Amino acid sequence: MQIIINGEKRTINDDTTIAGLLKELKIDSQRVAVELNMSIIDKADYSRTILKDSDKLEIVSFIGGGASWTIN
Amino acid sequence: MQSFTEEQIKRYSRHIILPEVGGKGQKKINNAKVFCVGAGGLGSPVALYLAAAGVGTIGIIDADVVDLSNLQRQILHATPDLDKPKVESAKETLAAINPDLNIVTYKEYLGVDNIMEIIKDYDIVLDGSDNFPTRFLVNDATYFAKKILVSGSIFRFDGQVAAFNHKSETSPCYRCLYPEPPPAGLVPSCQEAGVLGVIAGTIGALQATEALKEILGIGESLVGRLIIYDAFDMRFQVVKIHKDPNCPLCGKEPKIKELMAYEQTCHL
Numbered sequence: 001m002q003i004i005i006n007g008e009k010r011t012i013n014d015d016t017t018i019a020g021l022l023k024e025l026k027i028d029s030q031r032v033a034v035e036l037n038m039s040i041i042d043k044a045d046y047s048r049t050i051l052k053d054s055d056k057l058e059i060v061s062f063i064g065g066g067a068s069w070t071i072n
Numbered sequence: 073m074q075s076f077t078e079e080q081i082k083r084y085s086r087h088i089i090l091p092e093v094g095g096k097g098q099k100k101i102n103n104a105k106v107f108c109v110g111a112g113g114l115g116s117p118v119a120l121y122l123a124a125a126g127v128g129t130i131g132i133i134d135a136d137v138v139d140l141s142n143l144q145r146q147i148l149h150a151t152p153d154l155d156k157p158k159v160e161s162a163k164e165t166l167a168a169i170n171p172d173l174n175i176v177t178y179k180e181y182l183g184v185d186n187i188m189e190i191i192k193d194y195d196i197v198l199d200g201s202d203n204f205p206t207r208f209l210v211n212d213a214t215y216f217a218k219k220i221l222v223s224g225s226i227f228r229f230d231g232q233v234a235a236f237n238h239k240s241e242t243s244p245c246y247r248c249l250y251p252e253p254p255p256a257g258l259v260p261s262c263q264e265a266g267v268l269g270v271i272a273g274t275i276g277a278l279q280a281t282e283a284l285k286e287i288l289g290i291g292e293s294l295v296g297r298l299i300i301y302d303a304f305d306m307r308f309q310v311v312k313i314h315k316d317p318n319c320p321l322c323g324k325e326p327k328i329k330e331l332m333a334y335e336q337t338c339h340l
Contacts, residue, residue, distance in 0.1 A: 030254055035311045038311050039311065039312045040248075040249060040298065040311055040312060042248075042314065042316045042317075042318065043251065043316075043318075044316075058309065058311065060300055060311075062250055063225045063231075064201075064202070064203055064227070
C-alpha cells in the first residue's frame with residue numbers, strides 16, 4: 001500500500017506501525033514529532049498506530065534555533 | 073472612555089480603525105506586558121513589531137553582545153552597534169520607533185534561578201531562544217506560572233511556531249510535542265547551524281501576530297496548533313497538537329514538579 005510521507009509517495013508493507021516505519025527510515029523517534037492526517041501523534045502510540053493506505057504522514061524535525069547562531 | 077493623546081491617535085490610527093481592534097483594543101495593547109526570550113534572530117522582528125504596535129511593557133533578556141555575524145538576520149541591531157550588549161542596542165532601536173514604551177532589559181542568561189522572578193511581571197512570553205535547554209526551561213516555567221507562551225524556532229530553511237496557553241488546563245505544552253530535549257549527538261552540530269536570515273523575520277512576525285491576537289482576544293488562536301514552515305519548498309502546514317495524557321509536565325501523572333536545568337550539548 002501507499003502512503004505519503006512529507007509530500008512524497010512511499011510504498012510500505014501492510015500492518016506497518018509508525019514505530020516500524022521510523023525504524024525502517026532509520027529515524028530516531030526522540031528527534032522528531034510525527035503528524036498523521038493533520039494531527040500530532042503521541043509517542044506512546046507509535047507502536048500501536050497501524051498505517052492505512054493513503055495516510056498522509058509528516059515527520060517533523062525538532063528544531064531549536066532562534067537567536068545567535070555562532071558558527072565555531 | 074479611552075484616553076489617547078492626539079499623537080497616539082495618529083500613531084495607532086491604522087489599528088484603531090480596524091473594527092476588531094478599535095480604541096479599546098489599542099488600549100489593551102498599550103497596557104500589555106510581553107517578555108521576549110532573546111534579542112536575536114526571532115527576538116528582533118518580534119520586538120520591533122510589538123514596539124511599533126505599542127505594547128506598553130516589553131521585557132527582553134539576552135546576555136550576548138552584537139557580533140558581525142548576527143547582522144545577517146538580527147535586524148534590531150546595526151553595524152554601529154557591534155560589541156554593544158544586545159539588550160542595549162535593542163532598547164535604543166525600540167525607543168527610536170516608539171518612545172512611549174517601557175522597555176525592560178535583562179543582560180543575563182535565563183536560568184532556573186531567575187526565570188520565575190522575571191516572568192511573573194508579564195502576561196505573554198515569546199520564546200526566540202537558540203538552544204533546547206532554554207526552550208524546555210521556558211516551557212516549564214510558563215507552565216508553572218500559568219502564562220501564555222508563543223514559541224518560535226528556525227533552522228536552515230525551516231521554521232516552526234506554536235502557542236501554548238498555560239492558563240488553560242486543556243492546552244497542550246511544548247513537552248506534549250517534544251517530551252525531552254533530543255539526545256546529544258542527534259542535534260545538528262555547530263558547523264551545520266546555518267539559517268537563511270529572512271526565515272527569522274517570517275517566524276518572528278508570526279509570533280508577534282499571535283501575541284497581539286492573544287492580547288486583543290480576537291481571531292482563532294494558535295494555541296493547540298503548530299505551524300511548520302518550509303521556505304525551500306515554500307510550504308506552510310498547520311497541524312494540531314493534542315494535550316498528551318502522558319506528558320511528563322502537564323499530563324495526568326506528571327514526573328516534572330519543579331524547574332530543571334538541562335546541559336547544553338552544543339552552543340548554537
